[in-house]
Amino acid sequence: MCGTVTAGDEGQRLTVAGWVNHRRDHGGLTFIDLRDHTGVVQLVFNPATSPAAHEIAERCRLEWVLKVDGLVGRRPPGSENPNLPTGEVELTVEGCEVLGQAEAMPMGVSDELAADERVRLQYRYLDLRRPRMQRNLRARHRFIKSLRDVADELGFIEIETPTMIPSTPEGARDFIVPSRMWPGHVWALPQSPQIYKQLCMVGGLDRYFQIARCWRDEDLRADRQFEFTQLDLEMSFVEEDEVFLVLEEMISRAFATAFDIPVSTPWPRLPFSEAMRRFGSDKPDTRFGHELEDVSDIFRASSFRVFRGALDQGGSVQALRVQAGAELTRGELEGEWLQVARTYGAVGLAYMWRRSGVYEGAIAKFLSEEEQEALTARLGLQDGDCVCFTAGRTQVAQTSLGAVRLHAARRFGWIPPKRFDFLWVTEFPLFEADPATGRIGSVHHPFTQPHPDDWDLVRTEPTAVRSRSYDIVCNGVELGSGSLRITNPAQQALIFEALGLSAEEAQRKFGFLMSAFRYGPPPHGGFAAGVDRMVMLGVGESTIREVIAFPKTQSGADPMTGSPTPVAPEQLAEVGLRLAKVLERGGTDHDGREG
RNA sequence: GGCCCCGUGGUGUAGCUGGCCUAACACGCCACCCUGUCAAGGUGGAGAUCGGCGGUUCGAAUCCGCUCGGGGUCGCCA
Numbered sequence A: 001m002c003g004t005v006t007a008g009d010e011g012q013r014l015t016v017a018g019w020v021n022h023r024r025d026h027g028g029l030t031f032i033d034l035r036d037h038t039g040v041v042q043l044v045f046n047p048a049t050s051p052a053a054h055e056i057a058e059r060c061r062l063e064w065v066l067k068v069d070g071l072v073g074r075r076p077p078g079s080e081n082p083n084l085p086t087g088e089v090e091l092t093v094e095g096c097e098v099l100g101q102a103e104a105m106p107m108g109v110s111d112e113l114a115a116d117e118r119v120r121l122q123y124r125y126l127d128l129r130r131p132r133m134q135r136n137l138r139a140r141h142r143f144i145k146s147l148r149d150v151a152d153e154l155g156f157i158e159i160e161t162p163t164m165i166p167s168t169p170e171g172a173r174d175f176i177v178p179s180r181m182w183p184g185h186v187w188a189l190p191q192s193p194q195i196y197k198q199l200c201m202v203g204g205l206d207r208y209f210q211i212a213r214c215w216r217d218e219d220l221r222a223d224r225q226f227e228f229t230q231l232d233l234e235m236s237f238v239e240e241d242e243v244f245l246v247l248e249e250m251i252s253r254a255f256a257t258a259f260d261i262p263v264s265t266p267w268p269r270l271p272f273s274e275a276m277r278r279f280g281s282d283k284p285d286t287r288f289g290h291e292l293e294d295v296s297d298i299f300r301a302s303s304f305r306v307f308r309g310a311l312d313q314g315g316s317v318q319a320l321r322v323q324a325g326a327e328l329t330r331g332e333l334e335g336e337w338l339q340v341a342r343t344y345g346a347v348g349l350a351y352m353w354r355r356s357g358v359y360e361g362a363i364a365k366f367l368s369e370e371e372q373e374a375l376t377a378r379l380g381l382q383d384g385d386c387v388c389f390t391a392g393r394t395q396v397a398q399t400s401l402g403a404v405r406l407h408a409a410r411r412f413g414w415i416p417p418k419r420f421d422f423l424w425v426t427e428f429p430l431f432e433a434d435p436a437t438g439r440i441g442s443v444h445h446p447f448t449q450p451h452p453d454d455w456d457l458v459r460t461e462p463t464a465v466r467s468r469s470y471d472i473v474c475n476g477v478e479l480g481s482g483s484l485r486i487t488n489p490a491q492q493a494l495i496f497e498a499l500g501l502s503a504e505e506a507q508r509k510f511g512f513l514m515s516a517f518r519y520g521p522p523p524h525g526g527f528a529a530g531v532d533r534m535v536m537l538g539v540g541e542s543t544i545r546e547v548i549a550f551p552k553t554q555s556g557a558d559p560m561t562g563s564p565t566p567v568a569p570e571q572l573a574e575v576g577l578r579l580a581k582v583l584e585r586g587g588t589d590h591d592g593r594e595g
Numbered sequence B: 001g002g003c004c005c006c007g008u009g010g011u012g013u014a015g016c017u018g019g020c021c022u023a024a025c026a027c028g029c030c031a032c033c034c035u036g037u038c039a040a041g042g043u044g045g046a047g048a049u050c051g052g053c054g055g056u057u058c059g060a061a062u063c064c065g066c067u068c069g070g071g072g073u074c075g076c077c078a
Helices: A051-059 A117-122 A131-153 A194-202 A240-259 A272-279 A305-312 A330-343 A369-379 A394-412 A489-498 A503-516 A531-539 A569-574
Strands: A013-025 A030-036 A039-045 A065-074 A089-100 A176-178 A186-188 A207-215 A227-236 A269-271 A316-322 A350-355 A358-360 A386-392 A422-426 A431-433 A440-442 A469-474 A477-484 A524-530
Touching: A013 A039, A013 A051, A013 A089, A030 A051, A030 A065, A039 A051, A039 A065, A051 A089, A131 A207, A131 A240, A131 A531, A194 A207, A194 A227, A194 A503, A194 A524, A227 A240, A227 A531, A240 A422, A240 A469, A240 A477, A240 A524, A240 A531, A269 A272, A272 A394, A272 A422, A305 A316, A305 A386, A316 A369, A316 A394, A330 A386, A330 A394, A386 A394, A469 A524, A477 A531, A489 A503, A524 A531
Parallel strands: A039 A089, A269 A422
Antiparallel strands: A013 A030, A013 A065, A030 A039, A065 A089, A176 A186, A207 A227, A227 A524, A316 A386, A350 A358, A350 A386, A422 A469, A431 A440, A469 A477, A477 A524
């Protein structure tokens, strides 16, 4: 291979094949850097050695595919290249064959040559030649292989579950697949193998796992594609500790094997309520401190109307010390920073600077001496600091200031490099109320066990019920979630009731699972972890598109294949469907037609 | 559905307080020169009307509106 030729091969006759990465034509002597995924090696074409090969070297262009054979030799003294692993040697070409020609490239292939992501995706097959993509996808392979190896070692077996399953209205929007044999009926692509893996437990396959492809028809993000890969697993006869142990083992070992990143275990466990209180997030970035502080008690009797008003309405006041934040300008705080807080629903972002022992800023004059002193003591504020506040409904105040905390961390460089802080976030609420309708829904899914102490609250105060669900979070990224499941029909009925599902509805939607649980279900629990996100973290990328060979754009399209494509009426007719109206989408690139 | 950023030759950028832009630079491409380079070098050349449409103006890549496309994000993602 190109990148593996070393001084040890001196005197050897070798054949290598690869792409022309670079060409330096001196008229007579011509150098070509030949590249494959292992690296590059310098080829020397000397008209005196082989006129035929040299003629090809003169003619060939970037990204042509060559096969050459020649003699490995040490480079002349002084002409070694210390920046290259193969820099001590070169291959003097004796024979050369052109295996493939390339037209002028629409984009550069080296990592240094930036290209618009749209162009990269349109020519993804060229983009994949980049060392960065090669590295990412090969690391992804090693990671998945390692997960499988460890799972196998721990007694798990990989079971394939169907990709055409019944559609359920719960959760994310389904991708649906019309059925030809059943006109007017549809299949759905799984959002996860949830139900099937639980049925595996009933089936006595006590340790199931799967590297599972999942689909969710929702808007795309940096860390979300509508087609993604999960490490999905389920275990019988376990409680939290066993599940945690297995995942810590699998993931820490796979990180070490695939990315050479040591991950110590066990991981800290942080209850949801504590995560919200300290970090203003259910996926806290714990690589740095600078935690939120609830300062409601200080302002309980304040004359500052903004704080007092929030407290009187049952909300809270949250504070964040921004160390060395005195350098922040009013424009910055009232522009960018306020925008961050507003995005998460905060009405405003209050702030003060501390300089020469006094507080400055618009709100300082509204705070009493006592309040200021209490703040100074509570937050440890010093000269040169800034302090930011949010006030209002506690959850909004926490999440918006939590977002400000992350913004501040980037602005002031609080985040230490090369750290991977894994943790469990536990005891998520079992239910949440839709703020618009007041309807109760499951936070995780309806089969999640309530915390054993909270059964009584299911009827009386459902939103206060904690669940036996848990997330893995690393560096502020949610990597996956899981729970212990309900297997007792009476308990399950109580949950459905709290969700406002009638017995008939529950039977219709989940009947087969409920039926299964009538025949000796083992207690079980499991987890699903996002493979794309884990690999993203492991290779240091900031979007999962960089670790997926052929991803979609944010608008859910593929510029390379020009898909999705308009459906042909004949295709629809075959499955018994007809369009109500052809909706055209896209401009220059889609030649869809109004119909 | 909302908010924010971006769209100039094949690629990446500059220009964008309107007229010296008949659009500049680098890489790539084409031709020629060059036997030790490695972001090789030299000489010459082709290539964009500035995403699209509309408007303001005597005049727009530069201002405004709409639209298409890319990215980030809130909602959404059991």
